[in-house]
Amino acid sequence: xxxxxxxxxxxxxxxxxxxxxxxxxxxxxxxxxxxxxxxxxxxxxxxxxxxxxxxxxxxxxxxxxxxxxxxxxxxxxxxxxxxxxxxxxxxxxxxxxxxxxxxxxxxxxxxxxxxxxxxxxxxxxxxxxxxxxxxxxxxxxxxxxxxxxxxxxxxxxxxxxxxxxxxxxxxxxxxxxxxxxxxxxxxxxxxxxxxxxxxxx
Amino acid sequence: xxxxxxxxxxxxxxxxxxxxxxxxxxxxxxxxxxxxxxxxxxxxxxxxxxxxxxxxxxxxxxxxxxxxxxxxxxxxxxxxxxxxxxxxxxxxxxxxxxxxxxxxxxxxxxxxxxxxxxxxxxxxxxxxxxxxxxxxxxxxxxxxxxxxxxxxxxxxxxxxxxxxxxxxxxxxxxxxxxxxxxxxxxxxxxxxxxxxxxxxxxxxxxxxxxxxxxxxxxxxxxxxxxxxxxxxxxxxxxxxxxxxxxxxxxxxxxxxxxxxxxxxxxxxxxxxxxxxxxxxxxxxxxxxxxxxxxxxxxxxxxxxxxxxxxxxxxxxxxxxxxxxxxxxxxxxxxxxxxxxxxxxxxxxxxxxxxxxxxxxxxxxxxxxxxxxxxxxxxxxxxxxxxxxxxxxxxxxxxxxx
Numbered sequence: 298x299x300x301x302x303x304x305x306x307x308x309x310x311x312x313x314x315x316x317x318x319x320x321x322x323x324x325x326x327x328x329x330x331x332x333x334x335x336x337x338x339x340x341x342x343x344x345x346x347x348x349x350x351x352x353x354x355x356x357x358x359x360x361x362x363x364x365x366x367x368x369x370x371x372x373x374x375x376x377x378x379x380x381x382x383x384x385x386x387x388x389x390x391x392x393x394x395x396x397x398x399x400x401x402x403x404x405x406x407x408x409x410x411x412x413x414x415x416x417x418x419x420x421x422x423x424x425x426x427x428x429x430x431x432x433x434x435x436x437x438x439x440x441x442x443x444x445x446x447x448x449x450x451x452x453x454x455x456x457x458x459x460x461x462x463x464x465x466x467x468x469x470x471x472x473x474x475x476x477x478x479x480x481x482x483x484x485x486x487x488x489x490x491x492x493x494x495x496x497x498x
Numbered sequence: 499x500x501x502x503x504x505x506x507x508x509x510x511x512x513x514x515x516x517x518x519x520x521x522x523x524x525x526x527x528x529x530x531x532x533x534x535x536x537x538x539x540x541x542x543x544x545x546x547x548x549x550x551x552x553x554x555x556x557x558x559x560x561x562x563x564x565x566x567x568x569x570x571x572x573x574x575x576x577x578x579x580x581x582x583x584x585x586x587x588x589x590x591x592x593x594x595x596x597x598x599x600x601x602x603x604x605x606x607x608x609x610x611x612x613x614x615x616x617x618x619x620x621x622x623x624x625x626x627x628x629x630x631x632x633x634x635x636x637x638x639x640x641x642x643x644x645x646x647x648x649x650x651x652x653x654x655x656x657x658x659x660x661x662x663x664x665x666x667x668x669x670x671x672x673x674x675x676x677x678x679x680x681x682x683x684x685x686x687x688x689x690x691x692x693x694x695x696x697x698x699x700x701x702x703x704x705x706x707x708x709x710x711x712x713x714x715x716x717x718x719x720x721x722x723x724x725x726x727x728x729x730x731x732x733x734x735x736x737x738x739x740x741x742x743x744x745x746x747x748x749x750x751x752x753x754x755x756x757x758x759x760x761x762x763x764x765x766x767x768x769x770x771x772x773x774x775x776x777x778x779x780x781x782x783x784x785x786x787x788x789x790x791x792x793x794x795x796x797x798x799x800x801x802x803x804x805x806x807x808x809x810x811x812x813x814x815x816x817x818x819x820x821x822x823x824x825x826x827x828x829x830x831x832x833x834x835x836x837x838x839x840x841x842x843x844x845x846x847x848x849x850x851x852x853x854x855x856x857x858x859x860x861x862x863x864x865x866x867x868x869x870x871x872x873x874x875x876x877x878x879x880x881x882x883x884x885x886x887x888x889x890x891x892x893x894x895x896x897x898x899x
Contacts (some may be wrong), residue, residue, distance in 0.1 A: 319594060409688065411671030416681055445664055449688040456684070483654070 305331070306482065357428070359404045359421045361386050369393075369402060376400040376433040382425065382454060384408050384442060392440070400438075403428065408446040409453060417453055429461050436464040443470050469494075499620065499837050500867035501541070502583070503576040508563035510536035510571075511894040521867045523858070523882070528891040534871035537891065538624065538842040541869065544573045544588055545622040545840070546646060547602060547613045555590055555784050556598035577620050577868040580837050586620060614657055621650050621839035625846045632823070633807050633816040637797040644798065647827055648707050651834050655703045662696040662793065665689050669789050677787040686783070690776055692794065698768040699880060700793040701735055705762055707830075715819075715826035718860070719802075729819055732799040793810040795853050826862055838863065843870040858882060 301309075305327055312323035330338055354360070355367035362368055369375065369389075379400030383389055389402050405420045428434065437458060441447035455465050471489035473483055479488070506515040511533045526534045535551075543549050548560060559571045569592030577584050587605040592598075604616045618854040627727040632643060649656040676683060719729035763771075772792070779790050800807040800819050807819050831839045841861055861868055872878065875888055890897040 324686070376729075409685070410668065411675050411685075412668055414675070415670075416675060416679075417685060418681065445668065445692060446694065452688050452691070453685065484657075 307389060358402045359424065360389050360402055378433055379438065380425075380428065380434050380436070381438040382451075383440045384447065384450070388440065399476075400436075405441070405450065408441055408444070408450040410446045410481050417450075420450070422454060422457065426457050429458055429463055434463055435468060439465065439467045443468075499577055499579040499835075500840060500865070501575050502578050503574075504541075505574040506537075506540055506572070508560035508571040509558060509573060510539050510560065512536065512540070513560055513562065513894060515894070515896065517896055519867065520887075521865055523862060523868045523870065523886040525875055525878065525883075525886045525888050526869065526871045526891050527873065527888065530573070530873065532891045532896045535844055535889045536894075538844050538869055538871060540573055541575075541840065541842055542622050542624045544575055544586060545620045546650065546717065547588070547604065547617060548646070550624065550626065554598050555600040556592055558590055559592050559600075575620070584856060586621070613874075614653060614660075617654060617656055618650050621831050621835055622842055623824065623831060623839050624842045624844065625824055626844050627846060629824060630817045630820050630846070632820045633800050633811065634813075637795075640798050641794075641796060644704060647830075648703055650831065650839075651707070652703060655700065658696040658699040660702055662693070665692045665696060666789055666794055668794070669693060670787075673789065674784055674787045683780075683784055686780070693789070694769050694772045694776070697792045698765055700774055701768050701796070702763065702765050704793065704796065705733050705735075709762065710830055711823065711826045714829045715822045718825040718829075719819065719822035722813065724820055727802050727815075727818075729822055730801045730804075731823075732801065733800050734797040735793065735795075821857065825857075828861065838866040841866060841868040843868060845871050845873070 306464070308327045308330070309320070309323045312326050313320050324426050329340070332454075336452070351363060353363070353365045354363050354371075355362055355365055355370055357366050358368045360367050360369065364371070374461065376399045380403050381398060381400055382403045382405065382408060383391060384405050386404055389404060392398050392402075403421065403424075403425050407413060407415050409417055409420065425437075429437065437454075439451040439454060441450045444487055451467060458465060469492050470485070471492055472485065478486070501519050502516045504515070504519065506512040507783050509515075515537075526537060528534060539549065539551055543558065549555060559569060563569060563571070571590045572587065573585045575585070577586060584607055585605075587608075590605045591601045591603065594600050602613065604611050604613060606616055606619055629643075632640060645659060649659070669686065670684050672689065675681070676686070708731055710728040715731060716729050721726065783790050800811075800823075801817060802811065802815055805811070807816055811819065828839060830842065843857075843861075846857070858868070870886075873881065878886070888898075
């Protein structure tokens, strides 16, 4: 493939490293940028550069943000006694969108997955235990994904925190809103039955 | 059940094929490498969504199609069941030719289903020449056979088996990493709950199905041997701490407890014992860096008049026992589904015609559809031939007389 100039091949290779982008999409993006107006390409390059330069990791909750501590951690109107433990920064955004949560977060940056070489010491779990010791935390919500790895991670954290006198809760698992009972898979349905709650007005 | 319409596009060496069938015996004959086995494989694939021969699904797509920029294969069938006619359609899309990555899409009566929700709609039993050596093969081959059979009967089994494999992979990786890097050994126990939950279901279903197969296979075997020999299948959940049979006290049971005569254990019992055993072998597991007990170590034993056929059976005895097992599988599927599965006989027993006739007399019942391949149709007994539909297969095409 010597017909492709080096600079083009290099960009294609870089795009192809991104999740969800295969070699075909990578070349389509590259050739689109070749024809795109100068300003647009410049804007993209700037955005990429700024991404790393201006973003910092919060030293308290390990979420990404523009300041350290992050906006959520420094907001004193938020409930300082509740911490929601999530796997990724994206999960914070998802929970924030609900507007139903007023506490703090703790981002683990992954889940225990030895197949991918990730053990507990590779996650921000030690830091979480430290926080529970030092801050006036009363409840830790385990909001890792309901996957094999997420369950194991929640279990591990629960074991680490059990002796610290905090309330440990797990997100409820059940039926999606607007869903049809008839079409729910057996696992979801049986979990929803197990986790049923008292009827309240 | 039986296929009435069948259509293949770009499957193996079939660029296009359209055929109509009825129940009864359908004999596919022709030279080698013309597509006889590929045709049987396509029906088995449509039934189980898994290929018997290809290591990757990408190999199922006709190579010309991949080069022509139409990298997909499709299989379509109308199947007549007791509850009416249904249409099945499966598309294998080669999403990345270089990486050989594929996606499977399944439609059942024009409704898109996941593989797990679809498996079991069309039931088939495939007789392959290598099945005759099932008993002499390794435990892994017998487990694979068992899994394919039970998955057709029970979707929950299929689901739990897949989950079990996933947990096992994580658990083994944990043990391996602890061995290499060190760390908190309690991490292993994080997987135990899920391992036990999914594993126990697999064990319980295996013990039930093997007990049922055992009962039927013993009858079939008695008939095949003129009542001289008695076949008995035993489920062997195994704890492996050394050479076979040295420490085969698996999950703390004696083998007798697992047979038909013994009581079948409940899910709770198995879960409790599985959990206890896991704790007991923890030290060995950390040493060896792998999960040592559980259904991924199971085996099935075949005893004829009390003698283990895997170790001490003659080739003839092993063949007969394997044949009895396959016949039992057909009978069990018929029993569970309320109608006969579609039978696919690939060149089985072509060297022994009296055996084949006997086999067919067991299989060719009223409503059954049997596809059989052979290189030489003249070898068929005249009475079998007279009642069969003969199709010559030549370079991925059907030629009828």
